[in-house]
Amino acid sequence: MTTAxxxxxxxxxxxxxxVDALRAHxxxxxxxxxxxxxxxxxxxxxxxxxxxxxxxxLASAYRNLDAxxxxxxVRHLHLGHGPGRFALRERGAWAACxxxxxxxxxxxxxxxxxxxxxxxxxxxxxxxxxFPLLGLCPECANVH
Amino acid sequence: MTTAxxxxxxxxxxxxxxVDALRAHxxxxxxxxxxxxxxxxxxxxxxxxxxxxxxxxLASAYRNLDAxxxxxxVRHLHLGHGPGRFALRERGAWAACxxxxxxxxxxxxxxxxxxxxxxxxxxxxxxxxxFPLLGLCPECANVH
DNA sequence: TTCGATGCAAATAGTTTGCATTCTA
DNA sequence: TAGAATGCAAACTATTTGCATCGAA
Numbered sequence: 001m002t003t004a005x006x007x008x009x010x011x012x013x014x015x016x017x018x019v020d021a022l023r024a025h026x027x028x029x030x031x032x033x034x035x036x037x038x039x040x041x042x043x044x045x046x047x048x049x050x051x052x053x054x055x056x057x058l059a060s061a062y063r064n065l066d067a068x069x070x071x072x073x074v075r076h077l078h079l080g081h082g083p084g085r086f087a088l089r090e091r092g093a094w095a096a097c098x099x100x101x102x103x104x105x106x107x108x109x110x111x112x113x114x115x116x117x118x119x120x121x122x123x124x125x126x127x128x129x130x131f132p133l134l135g136l137c138p139e140c141a142n143v144h
Numbered sequence: 145m146t147t148a149x150x151x152x153x154x155x156x157x158x159x160x161x162x163v164d165a166l167r168a169h170x171x172x173x174x175x176x177x178x179x180x181x182x183x184x185x186x187x188x189x190x191x192x193x194x195x196x197x198x199x200x201x202l203a204s205a206y207r208n209l210d211a212x213x214x215x216x217x218v219r220h221l222h223l224g225h226g227p228g229r230f231a232l233r234e235r236g237a238w239a240a241c242x243x244x245x246x247x248x249x250x251x252x253x254x255x256x257x258x259x260x261x262x263x264x265x266x267x268x269x270x271x272x273x274x275f276p277l278l279g280l281c282p283e284c285a286n287v288h
Numbered sequence: 289t290t291c292g293a294t295g296c297a298a299a300t301a302g303t304t305t306g307c308a309t310t311c312t313a
Numbered sequence: 314t315a316g317a318a319t320g321c322a323a324a325c326t327a328t329t330t331g332c333a334t335c336g337a338a
Contacts, residue, residue, distance in 0.1 A: 028292060028337050049328085057295050062328065064293085078222065083327060095266045110265030117261060121254030122239045123282050137268055172312050172317060193303085201320050206303060208318085227302060294335070300328080310319065 009089045010072035015041050018073055025071045032056045033064055040068075045103060046077055046085035046094065079103055093128040097137035153233045154216035159185050162217060169215045176200045177208055184212075189247060190221055190229035190238065223247055237272040241281035 010025075012018040015037045019029050027033075032053075039052040053061035065086050068074035075089045079096045087094075093111055096103035111128060118126040154169075156162040159181045163173050171177075176197075183196040197205035209230050212218035219233045223240045231238075237255055240247035255272060262270040 023338095026292095030293060030337075032294075058327095059296080059329075060294055067293095095262070095268050095270070097268065104266065107265055110261070113261055113265075114258065117254070117257055118239070121251055121257075122248065124239050124241065125281075126239070167313095170317095174312070174318060176319075202302095203304075203321080204319055211318095290336105290338090292335105292337080294333100296333095297331090299330070302325100302327085304323100304325070306323085307321095308319105309321105310317100312317075313315095 007072045046087035048083045151216045184232050190231035192227045
């Protein structure tokens with residue numbers, strides 16, 4: 001893992017732009033890295049290393065995702081239990097229901113207000129990035 | 145793991161009260177369970193199963209902490225990477241710095257306002273319980 | 289043609305499970 | 314004394330590392 005504090009985001013809105021960004025950071029573009037990038041850009045939610053790698057070698061996938069993360073292109077996060085997941089930093093923060101597992105992006109405006117509130121209350125500059133906002137969605141809340 | 149949605153908190157402010165609560169739930173009080181309770185009540189922060197168990201058998205410690213959790217006495221949470229941690233539900237939610245690892249309880253008032261804000265923005269009833277509020281404390285933020 | 293990336297194998301960390309034994313209620 | 318809890322061993326999942334080989338620049 002790389003410390004979040006040390007990473008400055010790399011925003012690339014397409015696989016092509018990501019390739020350029022990676023090269024600019026001195027990373028080489030290989031077949032398996034291209035596959036990972038395609039999967040990351042195609043994904044609508046954070047995915048596990050296994051899902052992103054497909055048939056490719058998992059150990060290399062972890063190494064590559066880690067490289068992408070330390071370059072600020074990707075973020076490593078956890079949605080509930082189970083394996084960690086990876087998503088483009090580009091895609092923002094997430095909110096998830098801990099009962100049914102559904103998750104959705106967190107609106108930027110809400111994120112801003114949350115950060116302000118947390119800063120006032122605790123002095124902490126909260127990212128809501130490595131861990132999502134976790135709670136109960138309306139449907140699951142109604143069950144009880 | 146037990147689904148958070150299904151658990152109703154058990155508030156017990158002392159080891160003795162916790163013992164009563166466990167018995168009320170049909171759980172037996174053994175030496176190792178008493179040790180775990182002592183450790184939980186003595187702890188100022190969420191601790192790992194290993195730390196809480198001391199010399200005792202780790203597998204049993206996990207089983208017991210899980211039992212405590214499903215009775216609503218304890219909560220299982222994650223502060224950054226590494227092993228999961230356990231704390232009394234009694235003790236509330238946590239805020240942690242992802243750079244230096246320091247963590248502190250989250251004031252109840254702030255928690256209430258956060259929940260309201262999140263609910264308005266996403267419809268989600270956020271607990272900030274299984275995962276803490278993660279961000280950068282003022283000192284770590286200043287380094288950059 | 290060099291050094292970074294790969295892919296396999298093996299190690300590691302955290303956690304769970306099976307099962308015979310022990311002890312609480 | 315019945316059934317719950319224990320303690321060891323072994324399985325398991327997620328992730329990392331060593332190392333010889335391969336390939337991008």
